[in-house]
Amino acid sequence: MSNNCHGDMIKELIHRYERAHFTVERKLYALLRDLMPAELTVDQFNMIRFLQFNGRSTPSELAEVFGVGKSSITAIISRLSDKGFIRRLSEESDRRIVILTLTEEGKRLCESIDARVEAMLADIMNHFEEEEAERFISTFEKLADVMAGTAGLGSNEGKE
Amino acid sequence: MSNNCHGDMIKELIHRYERAHFTVERKLYALLRDLMPAELTVDQFNMIRFLQFNGRSTPSELAEVFGVGKSSITAIISRLSDKGFIRRLSEESDRRIVILTLTEEGKRLCESIDARVEAMLADIMNHFEEEEAERFISTFEKLADVMAGTAGLGSNEGKE
DNA sequence: ACTACTTAGTTCTACTGTCTAACTATTCGA
DNA sequence: TCGAATAGTTAGACAGTAGAACTAAGTAGT
Known part of the structure; x- marks a missing residue:
């Protein structure tokens, strides 16, 4: 050995x-x-944030991306919709599909929190030399790729 | 600028x-x-794991380490105690204090899951050269130190 | 065109983790 | 000894999660 x-x-x-x-x-x-402001949890912010980057999405896609069941997505989306941050629309070509987008208020809220989150992260990142940060993040990205590739082990496939 | x-x-x-x-x-x-086996959630495993490394602890210490309120700890500990993985004892010198330790069954369970978790992590880590992994983890540890130092911002101090 | 299967999403129920506030029991201190 | 502080629990509320049963809509086979 x-x-x-x-x-x-x-x-x-x-x-x-x-x-x-x-x-x-x-x-x-x-x-x-x-x-987080009083009206939003961290998970709710993550969801809103994804929609801001993505522009639009569907419950199925969110379930896939966040790695949870569709019924969980329904619950979160319903709360955010009740608060007026997210809009639900039916897809014309296939009316089973629900299109999710941010409302104007949702976008505004997301941007304002985003700014604060970035400031916080920048604060932390300033403790590092740019070269070290760059190298760290590169490996982190590689790790993300490996994990995404190891998808088979994730075994959330075919759920529900 | x-x-x-x-x-x-x-x-x-x-x-x-x-x-x-x-x-x-x-x-x-x-x-x-x-x-995770059917009888344990990831959070419950993390708690058991901390006790295995630490040998013993108290609800207050766990609340501090995990960054949550003491009542959350009571809830988790109660479930684990009901399942027979954790033992509650009163401290002799100050009977307000509760000493938490793993039962033999708790230790066994933790070790068996631990082995599987390490194997999984080793699998992932094998995608990297040792030097890259070493450098990544070093920066990660530095980040952990910075975050621990930024404790003031964590503002869970003086809670409850 | 009718039936059966599939897919997208929701509803319902149950449980875990969380917080806050109120409470018990114990110790400390003046 | 009495009041304040400390350790922990209890009770009530809510978010996130899973799973099963359900609705609505599209797809395929015949």
């Missing part, structure tokens, strides 16, 4: 990753939560 | 970070969820 030390090395790296991940995620979530 | 391009650079990095973060977190959570 000449690769014993290699295995231990991996184990060590995993352990370090887990610790850092735990801290970063908890803290980031807490910071985000503090930036 | 000679640093306009610098600001844009930061903005670009932030945007890339946000996209990668979103993908990685959603996927990681989905993978984790799939590793």
Whole structure:
């Protein structure tokens, strides 16, 4: 077993990753939560945000992207629709499909929170040299690709 | 404004970070969820895991570490205690304090899930050169330190 | 054209995690 | 000893989640 030390090395790296991940995620979530206005949760903001980038979407697509069941999406969308941030429209060509878009108020709200979120992230990022940040994010993107590729393991396929 | 391009650079990095973060977190959570046995949620596993590393803890410490209110901890601990994974004991020297430890069954369960989680993470990590992984994790740890330091902004202090 | 299957989305029910406020029990301090 | 502080729990509310049953709409086979 000449690769014993290699295995231990991996184990060590995993352990370090887990610790850092735990801290970063908890803290980031807490910071985000503090930036939310009273009428919005972090999850609701993420949904609105996706719609702002995407322009429009459907419940099925959101369920796929967010990795949750469609009934969860219905619940979130209904709350956001009640608050007047999201509009539901039927697709002309296939009336089963629901088209989701932001209302003007939704767009405004999203932009104003977005600005604060970016400022917060910029604050954090300023603790790093540009080169280190660039390298970190590049690896992070590679990780995202790997994870997206490992999709098969996600096994949310064919649900509902 | 000679640093306009610098600001844009930061903005670009932030945007890339946000996209990668979103993908990685959603996927990681989905993978984790799939590793959980029927009787445990991901959050419950995280709590058990912390106790395994820490040996023992108290509701107050858990609330601090996990960044939530003490009543949330009571709820989670009660469920885990009902299932026989966690034991509640009163501290001799100050009977207000509750000491939390894992039962033997809790330890066993944690170890078996842990093995699977590590295998899953090792799988992902094998997509990277050791040097890149090492550098990534180092920056990640630095980020964790920065976030922990930014604690003041977390504003969960003095809650309850 | 009629029937059966599929797909998109919603509704209903149940559970977990969360917060806040009110409460109990214990300790500390003046 | 009495009042304040501390540790934890309880109760009530709500968001997010899953799963099963449901509606509405489109698709295919015959």
